[in-house]
Amino acid sequence: MHYLDNAATSWPKPEAVYTKMDSAFRHLFSPKRGTAKAARLGASQLDEARGLVASILKVKNPQRICFMGGATHALNAAILAFPLAEGDAIVMSAIEHHAVSRPIRKVSRDKGVRFHVVPYTDTNPFDLSAFEALLKSDPKIRLVATTHASNVLGSVLPIGEIGALCKKYGKTYLVDAAQTAGVLPIDVDAFNIDMIAIPGHKSLYGPPGVGALFIREGVPLQTFMEGGTGGDSGRHELPPTTPDGFEVGTIPLPQILALAEGIRWVKSTGLDAIHDAEMRLLARLLDGLKSIQKLTIYGHTNLQLKTPVVSFNVAGHAPKALGEQLFDEFGIALRAGFHCAPMAHEAVGSAPLGGTVRASIGFTTKDEDVDALLAALTKITR
Ligand SMILES: Cc1ncc(COP(=O)(O)O)c(C=O)c1O
Incomplete structure (x- = not known):
């Protein structure tokens, strides 16, 4: 199989991630639940994992990192539990994933909150002047949520x-880093980020079922789910303090510790080394795709402003059918359709076609994988 679906989930994972998942599942217990030594060991490793997540986001206080079930869970917590009243407004980009746009639409339906969408063009995917004009014209904007x-x-x-604009106008800024954690440098203070959601299973090379939300001190986020934390069990109410107030129920310790192994691997390999390797293959892929007849690439192709993800269509081929053909006849695994982000397809005009075919590169992708896709497309379009 030629695996080109790393934007969905990275595969394979570093060996240490599989090993840790297995050993933590066998030998460690979730902290704060029992007196066994396995629970105390679990607690100290959980602290280390929190520190590792904080380090990749340049968060100074690891206690502001809350482990959650994935980026979707973290984004729902950040949007649905943010204090908003009827008439308030949220801003999002025109290319959001459902994990951002659906909670915003729900808040809009349930609470009468309005939302604005910042205009997109291929060369200017987020129009900063239009954004600033919005911030000036609508004082009821409380939250800005964008993908990275x-x-x-x-x-x-x-x-x-x-x-910087959110800071200037006093708005809370939430970032969806599902596609960039482990791909691009992130610095919550330098970028004035108030909350940021990350997944475990993509470019941090962890397992599914875990992610995290950073919540800056002072952000008035309410609890999203109620339940036990294992600590302070005599109290009836759950205060919205980090991390406990946002980590209710028995936490998925094996997943969290396996994610920590993924982050250790990213740090020891080096973000720059990973990025350079992926960008070299992205350039190879884009060059090849540009020479294939009847093929349209969506969005810009400026490598400086791009993650290793490419969406395309071939005239006369429905994306879903082409994606299936690529796997069935050529063993190329990628994704076709709307990729849970119909707004992006509306922005680039691929919605009426049923979306796009998407190829995405990871650290384990090889030249042969890219070349196999190019050869298959050349054959199909001949
Ligand atoms: C941009 C974006 N946001 C959010 C998500 C959801 O992440 P998770 O799978 O961790 O819930 C994804 C996953 O595909 C994504 O690509």
């Missing part, structure tokens, strides 16, 4: 500039 990079197009948004 599109999971459909790979386009990177200027989160530093967005964060």
Whole structure:
């Protein structure tokens, strides 16, 4: 199999991630639940894992990191439990994943909160002037939520500039880093980020079922789920303090510790080394795709502002059918359709076609994988 679906989930994982998942599941217990030594060992390793997540986001206080079930869980917590009243407004980009846009639409339906969408063009995926004009014209905007990079197009948004404007106008800024944690450097203070959601199973090379939310001190986020934390069990109410107030129920310790192994691997390999290797293959892929007849690439192809994700269509081929053909006849695993982000397809015009075919590169992708896709497309379009 030629695996080109790393934007969905990275595969394979570093060996240490599989080993840790197995050993933590066998030998460690979730902290704060019992007196066994296995629970105390679990607690100290949990602290280390929290520190590792904090380090990749440049968060100074690891206690502001809350482990959750994935980026979707973290984004739902950040949007649905943010204090908003009827008439308040949220801003999002025009290329959001459902994990951001659906909670926003729900808040809008349930609470009468309005939302604005910042205009997109291929060369300017997030129009900063239009954004600032919005911030000036609507004083009821309370929350700004954007992706760091599109999971459909790979386009990177200027989160530093967005964060600076949020700070200037006193708005809370939430970032969806599902496509960039482990791909691009992130610094919550330098970028003025108030909350950021990360997944475990993509470019941090951890397992599914775990992610995290950073919540800056002072952000008035309420608890999202009620339940036990194992600590302070005599109290009837759950205070919204980090991390306990956002980690209710028995936490998935094996997943968290396996994610920590993934982060250790990313740090020891080096973000720059990973990025350079992936960008070299992205350039190879884009060059090859540009020479294939009847093929349209969506979004811009500026490598400086792109993650290793490419969406394309071939005239006369429905994306779903083409994706299936690529796997069935050529063993190429990728994703076709809307990729849980119909807004991005509306922005680039691929929605009426049923979306796009998406190829995405990871650290284990090889030249042969890229070349296999190019050869298959050349054969199909001949
Ligand atoms: C941009 C973006 N946001 C959010 C998510 C959801 O992440 P998770 O699978 O961790 O819930 C994804 C996953 O595909 C994504 O690509």
